[in-house]
Each structure stands twice: as C-alpha cells, then as structure tokens.
Amino acid sequence: MGANTSRDANQRLQRLEETVSQCEKEIHALMEDVADHALSVEADGSTAQSDGEAASDNWFRLSQLCDRLTRSRLAQARLHERAMPSPTEIRIKVEAAERMVARAEKRLAAEPEAH
The missing domain is CATH 1.20.5 (Single alpha-helices involved in coiled-coils or other helix-helix interfaces)
Known part of the structure; x- marks a missing residue:
C-alpha cells in the first residue's frame, strides 16, 4: 500500500524542538546578512550584481525556513494537545x-x- 508521507513527517517532540531551534538560528543569520548587506549598500550607494543575486537566494531560503518553522511549531502544538x-x-x-x-x-x- 502506498502512503503520502515521508519518514520526516512523523517526529518526536525532541526532534521538533531541534528543528525549531535550527530554523530560528538560520533565520537569524540570514536576517543579519540582509541587514549587513543593506548597511553596505547604504554606505556605498551602489551594489554589485552578484550581491543582488545572492540576496534573492537568501529570500528564497528565508521563505523555506519560515515555512518549515511554522509547520514544526504547529506539529509541536498538536503533540502538546494530544498529551493533555x-x-x-x-x-x-x-x-x-x-x-x-x-x-x-x-x-x-x-x-x-x-x-
């Protein structure tokens, strides 16, 4: 019988907490990079094309991390509800x-x- 789930879809609370922590760290690091980039652009008054491309990659990664963080927090909440x-x-x-x-x-x- 086929199933529409992956091995990572069912996680224990400890694994979810690790996922949330890791996502938060990566999001924080990306936001610092964006802030540093914005400060350098503001100071220089111009930006190189390669920096713009790297920034767009950061936005895509940030979107992925935010989605994963949201899903992990929702799964945590569901686990806590079931435990009560x-x-x-x-x-x-x-x-x-x-x-x-x-x-x-x-x-x-x-x-x-x-x-």
Whole structure:
C-alpha cells in the first residue's frame, strides 16, 4: 500500500524542538546578512550584481525556513494537545480521588471508635 508521507513527517517532540531551534538560528543569520548587506549598500550607494543575486537566494531560503518553522511549531502544538488529558478523563480522575479521600476519612473516623 502506498502512503503520502515521508519518514520526516512523523517526529518526536525532541526532534521538533531541534528543528525549531535550527530554523530560528538560520533565520537569524540570514536576517543579519540582509541587514549587513543593506548597511553596505547604504554606505556605498551602489551594489554589485552578484550581491543582488545572492540576496534573492537568501529570500528564497528565508521563505523555506519560515515555512518549515511554522509547520514544526504547529506539529509541536498538536503533540502538546494530544498529551493533555481530555476533560472527561480529568473528571473521572477527580471523582476517583474524591472517593479515595472519602474512604480515607471514613477509616480515620472509625479508628478512634475502635480504640
């Protein structure tokens, strides 16, 4: 049976955190390069054609990184949602804890009567 997923599509939380961190670092580095380029153009008043071509490559890479960062953060949010218990599970656990406390209080009240 064929599938429309890749091996990297299903990642653990640690891997997603690494991906987010790496994307943020690369985006920061690209933005620094762009800022440096803008400052040099502003100082010189002109730019070489090769710098313009490299800058357009940076914009494409920046777009890719932003897309990957967005998808990774969305996957992280989904993992966190799945890890949280549902309201029904929480209610069941609270009710069970209340019953345990009630039984313990009943036993405690019976102890002095027994002695």
